[in-house]
Amino acid sequence: MEGALRPEGQEQLKLVVVGHVDHGKSTVVGRLLADTDSLPHGKLEQIKEKCQQTGKQFEYAFLLDALADEQSQGITIDAARIFFRTARRNYLILDAPGHIEFLKNMVTGAAQAQAAVLVIDVNEGVQENSRRHGYMLSMLGVRDVIVLVNKMDLEGYSEKAFADVVAEYRKFLEAIEIKPRCFIPASGLLGDGIAARSAKMGWYGGRTLLEELDALSPDGPERSRCFRMFVQDVYKFTKFDDTRRIVAGTIDSGRLRAGDEIIFYPSAKKSTVSSLECFNGHPRQEQGAGEACGFTLTEQVYVARGELAVVAGESRPQITTRLRVSLFWLGADAFLKNKSYLFKLGTAKVPARLEQIIKVIDASDLSSHNSASMVERNQVAECIIQLNKAIACDSAAELSQTSRFVIVDGFRIAGGGIIREALKDEHTEARERTLRRNTKWIESLIAPEDRAEKYSQRPTLVLITGERQVDRKRLGKALEAQLFAEGRVVYFLGIGNILHGLDADLEGLQNTGREHIRRLAELANLMLNAGLLLVVSAADLAQQDLELIGELVGEERVKSVWFGPEVTTDLVCDLHLNEPEDLEGGIQAIKEMLYAHQILFRPW
Secondary structure (H helix, E strand, O other): OOHHHOOOOOOEEEEEEEEOOOOOHHHHHHHHHHHOOOOOOOHHHHHHHHHHHHOOOOOHHHHOOOOHHHHHHOOOOOOEEEEEEOOOOEEEEEEOOOOHHHHHHHHHHHOOOOEEEEEEEOOOOOOHHHHHHHHHHHHOOOOOEEEEEEOHHHHOOOHHHHHHHHHHHHHHHHHOOOOOOEEEEOEOOOOEOOOEOOHHHOOOOOOOHHHHHHHOOOOHHHHOOOOEEEEEEEEEOOHHHOOOEEEEEEEEEOEEEOOOEEEEEOOOEEEEEEEEEOOOOOOEOEEEOOOEEEEEEOOOOOOOOOOEEEEOOOOOOEEEEEEEEEEEEOOOOOEOEOOOEEEEEOOEEEEEEEEEEEEEEOOOOOOEEOOOOOEOOOEEEEEEEEEEEEEEEOOOOOOOOOOEEEEEEOOEEEEEEEEEEEEOOOOHHHHHHHHHHHHOOOOOOOOHHHHHHHHOEOOEEEEEEOOOOOOHHHHHHHHHHHHHHOOOOEEEEEHHHHHOOOOHHHOOOOOOHHHHHHHHHHHHHHHHHOOOEEEEEOOOOOHHHHHHHHHHHOHHHEEEEEEOOOOOOOOOOOEEEOOOOOHHHHHHHHHHHHHHOOOEOOOO
């Protein structure tokens, strides 16, 4: 059904349909398909005939419930993807389940949606999942919400029954800062208010559901906002002397044009868009929100998957390792402090842990308590999350698309939500300096990839640390000598060379430790930009030192080695050499690490 209903070039709106179990979502969607002639030829007749043969009363929900379990149990258990179309546009319906056991499936659909239809049975009224789903739509940043008050035929099309539901649910939505577009009375079973107006509800003067959907703007607001695109990958083509490097991703908001100056965060590297590229098509001059995008740059800069592309001069995203978030937890195991999880925002993936639970919220009545030690399944909470490295993001109040995240526990998505606030961390000041430095950086005509290809290596800072009595310098100099003999572009720098040279003006001053580290990192950044392997020896480096250096030169360009029998600081090193007397073995282990991380390119 999907492929047949999508004429190329026509705009599309992604719509999620949610609501409490048995409130008629699938019937409403089935009606939309039937009333817009969007079903495959003969499908409606086929289902009706099958119902006759089995003695079942025909229901429009049967058009969707293709899984045997769904038809036998009468509940939707998957977020079905169904296309229908009107003269106005194409629609992708994400028909989400209403049963509490399938909230994860509902979230999967809602996270992709540009608008929502929330169905409430006028006879049963506002239920627990009516409120829970409304809260989740709020957390996912879905702001275009249409409330469909269904099964009006069971209440004799009573205006009062409709008004009672509207009053109760509007009050709840206002409390979670959702202003619904409208409330529509309808009967999915009989088709009243879906695609056609009903004479039985003369008291209602608003639009039908289909008219309201066609009045939505699928991407107008997003295109008018600042440009955001998470980098998916950078593609290089070598066939037929094609030298293009194409930065690819999907545009979350705003527009991008050839000639725009662009900055990638959190690295703050900048360049200018040379051309917009299309697969198997002609280059375009402009692309907007929701479109897959590829572009080339006039000045080549190294950007990694997960960086956020922003047009210079537009609002800057937040960069931090600490986030105040609202999240819902759907994992079988509770969300615990001090356990490692994976935080995913756009294409960025970062190890993370729960730092603090501010409060746990009951999504049904919005009551809360702040004494929780964990977040359990199906609970909503406001928390602080600590990331292992900085990411670029926006708050939900600024831009919902780049504030939505999920949390992975093991191999399963266990939770998700929105970023409320980017909090300061211990490296905020240093990071701001680095951002200012990088946005003012004058790039060379030689691309980093070209230097790497020329030298058969990726520029990397190899930090050799350990206790003071261990001869780190001897290992560092021996490593430099062997790499140089093999033709590598390498330089050894003892920390004393900096202390008595670049840092001589700090001698005698108090509390200069972080400034020593900052200057070391700035010097390293220059040498790495020249394409070198830089080997540095320094005593007793701690994790805080390593993180600060990573902020200034890029975490991906640093490898740490502890040289000595026991790691005596909190450093989480990439390699531990516990036999200082085995110099040759240590050199070989470091080289193997560099080969394993594709820092040294192996000769053919």
